[in-house]
Amino acid sequence: MRWIDISQPFHNKTTTWEGDLPFTYTLAFSKEQTGSVNLGRIATSVHTGTHIDAPFHFDSLGETVEQLDVNEFIGVAQVVHVIDVPVIEPEHLTLDERAQFLLLRTTQTASTTAFPKQYATLSPRLGPFLKDANISLIGVDTPTIDPVDSKTLDAHHALYASRIHILENIVLDEAAEGLYDCIALPLRIDGADGSPVRAVIRPIV
Template sequence: MGKWIDISQCLTNDMACWPGDEPFSFSLTYPMDQTGSVNIGQLTASLHTGTHVDAPFHYDNQGKTIEQLDIDTYIGKAAVIDVSHFDRITADVLREIEWEDASRLLLHTSLPNNPKRFPDQMPILDPDIAPYLREKGVSLIGVDMPSVDPADSKDLETHHALYEHGINILENIMLDHVKPGSYELIALPLAIKGGDGSPVRAVIRPIDNKGDIS
């Protein structure tokens, strides 16, 4: 079987966070030289730190919270496609790219993977991708950007369009080292009661031409 490929950002104290959001911080609360037996650490962070899943409650007060989402959405066959030659990713752009049928689509955009820097600009995901992806049977979209909407967006048009078409959102994945193709994805969110999102450890492994895990 092929090796798992980590496509998640490592959580570090110097990683970039969304401007104005709670930065990630890890420290040892009780080191072993104090407890005599164990190290005990603590962390503080936004639920949208690093590689993470958005729950609908993040952008809709009536939306489901993270522990209410179907975990099957975050496990299974995924297609990685390269859209790095486009500044604006539309339904027409996606129609030009062939990928093997999968209900999870991961987009490698032109944004370089750099967890220590919050980008000044990001490629645009046009809301018109939502009905097209629904037609293709996609239930999860993953992007190697902090958001599916521009950083200065207040209406979060693409978030809402995806939500209206039953498509869940995975953000800040790392795909610079990944070739386009078919993979098995695991990106499970934590069961945080009432949570508007959750960091995830996202991993993929290749699927061969027969549809088997390679």
């Protein structure tokens, strides 16, 4: 079975948080200028596009990206559709005991060029619920898991207390419910509070 890319493409219209640094790619030097190669340059917030939140993002004593175990971003994922559910609670989920990760599709079509006016959030109750189910990573097709104006970030802290990693802005438009192999590796950025991720899944048959 082929791998399915569930990460947002980076381009100069990729959406990001208001006031945050948008993604840009520019050709800094052309082959005509250098005589040998084209040389590109990017600028971006680490929370643009598909990305993980390191604990340091919301806890000044939490781990930064390079301190996270790379093995914790490779595992068996369960894709679950919870379309048009404003706040996702444990009661909305039926989990497969083989799953290590949980990937939630909350919209019919996830936009990569417009910040959503409304999006599903996660209940803090999911932290202990998912820990009891041996889930170590949760992925969502939204830019964050808490309300956009939250200062307490209750869902982030509840998941961190249960040692569950957070993957945001995935694209599950073409992913049916079921079990998948999953690879969602962050870049090794020293001291960073988050990182872009190239996330892929492959159906388990």
